[in-house]
Amino acid sequence: xxxxxxxxxxxxxxxxxxxxxxxxxxxxxxxxxxxxxxxxxxxxxxxxxxxxxxxxxxxxxxxxxxxxxxxxxxxxxxxxxxxxxxxxxxxxxxxxxxxxxxxxxxxxxxxxxxxxxxxxxxxxxxxxxxxxxxxxxxxxxxxxxxxxxxxxxxxxxxxxxxxxxxxxxxxxxxxxxxxxxxxxxxxxxxxxxxxxxxxxxxxxxxxxxxxxxxxxxxxxxxxxxxxxxxxxxxxxxxxxxxxxxxxxxxxxxxxxxxxxxxxxxxxxxxxxxxxxxxxxxxxxxxxxxxxxxxxxxxxxxxxxxxxxxxxxxxxxxxxxxxxxxxxxxxxxxxxxxxxxxxxxxxxxxxxxx
Numbered sequence: 001x002x003x004x005x006x007x008x009x010x011x012x013x014x015x016x017x018x019x020x021x022x023x024x025x026x027x028x029x030x031x032x033x034x035x036x037x038x039x040x041x042x043x044x045x046x047x048x049x050x051x052x053x054x055x056x057x058x059x060x061x062x063x064x065x066x067x068x069x070x071x072x073x074x075x076x077x078x079x080x081x082x083x084x085x086x087x088x089x090x091x092x093x094x095x096x097x098x099x100x101x102x103x104x105x106x107x108x109x110x111x112x113x114x115x116x117x118x119x120x121x122x123x124x125x126x127x128x129x130x131x132x133x134x135x136x137x138x139x140x141x142x143x144x145x146x147x148x149x150x151x152x153x154x155x156x157x158x159x160x161x162x163x164x165x166x167x168x169x170x171x172x173x174x175x176x177x178x179x180x181x182x183x184x185x186x187x188x189x190x191x192x193x194x195x196x197x198x199x200x201x202x203x204x205x206x207x208x209x210x211x212x213x214x215x216x217x218x219x220x221x222x223x224x225x226x227x228x229x230x231x232x233x234x235x236x237x238x239x240x241x242x243x244x245x246x247x248x249x250x251x252x253x254x255x256x257x258x259x260x261x262x263x264x265x266x267x268x269x270x271x272x273x274x275x276x277x278x279x280x281x282x283x284x285x286x287x288x289x290x291x292x293x294x295x296x297x298x299x300x301x302x303x304x305x306x307x308x309x310x311x312x313x314x315x316x317x318x319x320x321x322x323x324x325x326x327x328x329x330x331x332x333x334x335x336x337x338x339x340x341x342x343x344x345x346x347x348x349x350x351x352x353x
Contacts, residue, residue, distance in 0.1 A: 082335055085220055085221060085335065086334075086335075086345060088193075088220045089219055089220050089221070089332050089334075089345040090345060092193070092194060092219065092220060092332075093246075093330050093332065093345065093346070093347050095189065095190075095194070096134075096138065096189065096217070096246070096330060097330070097347060098188075099138045099186075099188035099189045100134075100137070100138075100188075100328065102186075102188050103137050103138070103146070103185070103186070103188055106185050107185075110250050110251075110327065110328050111133055111134060111136075111137030111138075111152075111248075111250065112133055112152055112250055113129075113130030113133055113134065113248050113249050113250040113269075113272040113273070113328070114126060114128070114129070114130060114133065114152070114269070114271075114272045115127070115128025115129075115132070115133055115152050115153060115154050115211075116151055116152055116153055117153075118153065118155065124271075125153075125154060126271050126272065126274065126275055127154070127208075127209045127210055127211055127275055128152065128153075128154035128211050128214065129210060129211075129272060129273045129274075129275050129276045130247060130248040130249055130250070130272040130273045131216050131217070131245045131246060131247055131248055131273060131276055132154075132199070132210075132211060132214040132215065132216060133152045133248070134217065134246070134248035135196065135214070135215040135216055135217050136150065136152060136214075136215075137152075137188070138186065138187060138188045138189045138217070139186065139187045139188070139189060139191070139196065139215065140167060140184060140186065140187065141156045141166075141167040141214065141215070142167045142169070142231075143187065143191070143196065143215065144167075144169075144181065144184060144187070145181065145184030145185060145186045145187050146184060146185045146186050146187075146188070147166040147167065147180075147183055147184055148183050148184070148185060149164075149166060149183065150166055154211045154214060156168065166180075189217075194217060195217070195218040195219075195220075195240070195241065195242060195243055196215050196216070196217055196218070197215065197216060197218060197228055197240070197242055198212070198213055198214065198215055198216070198228070198229060199211065199212050199213070199214060199215075199216055199245075199276075200212040200213060200229060201226070201228040201229055201242065202216055202218065202224070202242055202245060202282055203279045203282065206279070207278065207279055207280075207285075208275045208276075208278050208279055209275065210275040210276055210279065216245040216246075216276075217245065217246050218242055218243035218244060218245055218246065219243040219244050219245075219246055219332040219333065219334075219345070220243055221243050221244065221332075221333070221334065221335050221337065222241040222242070222243060223242060223243055223244055223281070223282035223283040223337050224241075224242040224282055224283065225239050225240070225241055225242070226239055226240065226242065227239055227240070228240050228242075242282065243282070244281070244282050244332070244333040244337045245276060245282075246330055246331065246332050247273045247276070247277075247329070247330070247331040247339065248272075248273075248328065248329070248330060249268045249269070249272055249273065249328060249329040249331075250272075250327075250328045251267050251268060251322075251324065251325055251326055251327055251328060251329075252266070252267055252268070252269065253267070253325070253326055255267045256319060257319040257320050257321060258303045258306075258307065258320040258321065258322055259320075260299055260300045260303050263299055266303070267321075267322050267325050268303075268306060268322055268329065270291075270297070270299045270302045270303070274297050277291050277292055277297075277339060278292065278297070281333075281337040281338055282337055283337055286337075286338065288333075288338050288339040288340055289338065289340065289341075290302075290305060290338065290339050290340010290341050290344075290352075291305070291339050291340045301340065302340070303320070303322070304351060305340055305350050305351055305352065306322045306323055306329060306348070306350070306351065307320055307321070307322060307323075307351050308321050308322060308323045308325075308351075309351060311325075323348035323349070324347070324348055328347075329346065329347065329348060330346060330347040331344060331346050331350075332344060332345040332346065340352070
């Protein structure tokens with residue numbers, strides 16, 4: 001059989017084949033001497049029955065495959081996100097620990113985890129909680145550094161009579177402001193990657209007597225996305241991601257053990273942060289069941305949480321020992337925003353079943 005050839009003669013192209021000759025104008029589009037891309041596609045459609053697009057069955061199959069892949073990948077992505085946040089939170093606690101050690105190097109002791117009342121002497125002022133005194137020690141009540149004459153009074157005054165303002169710089173001359181700042185230490189933390197917010201912005205509405213206008217260091221797990229109150233009393237124009245406050249407890253090294261019935265006689269005093277814990281979770285005020293049950297404080301739960309089983313003695317005179325009995329505890333509520341649960345990130349390993 002001869003191969004089909006094409007010959008150009010004036011305006012007509014003659015196709016020679018075993019079946020005779022035919023002018024180009026008489027040929028099917030797919031057999032013209034110089035076929036276009038469209039001609040080739042049309043010719044293929046005529047010979048193979050090919051059609052553009054998907055059938056309904058093919059489309060549903062593709063959607064089902066995509067849904068299955070998403071179902072497989074989403075848990076892995078969520079786990080990766082949680083792992084990344086946990087790593088960031090551990091890094092934050094490490095940074096805070098470094099700041100606390102720098103504070104101790106300057107003052108000879110760790111920051112206290114409770115406030116004093118207006119007299120500057122005991123009794124303790126638990127409405128100025130450990131999470132807030134930690135923030136003052138690291139950053140100062142005005143975030144410009146910790147004043148060396150501070151005794152952790154919520155009103156920001158010293159122990160002299162009459163008491164002097166330490167953190168109120170309004171109305172002072174430039175020289176007085178410089179003199180005040182020269183007496184500051186720190187800040188011991190960089191606020192670049194650490195969220196610091198007033199209690200009134202973190203908890204809304206308030207349900208306890210916790211000092212509303214004092215700052216709290218919050219963890220990396222976003223619980224709220226909202227505007228905050230600026231130092232001049234106005235609301236910010238942008239929204240901030242707000243996490244759960246980090247709890248801080250300083251060890252009372254004069255004590256030997258945990259005494260559930262006598263928090264003041266324990267190495268760690270749960271009362272240092274009960275006013276904050278009683279507010280519930282930041283997102284929805286849900287109770288921190290690991291520490292609080294039925295709206296009542298449960299010190300035994302907290303003390304079980306911080307108990308070091310390997311160091312606790314038994315026998316006729318058992319002594320219950322906590323983790324880190326000579327320093328301090330830092331507790332982040334973790335991704336669920338609840339203290340005392342298995343996803344908490346701490347500077348110790350909680351005793352959680």
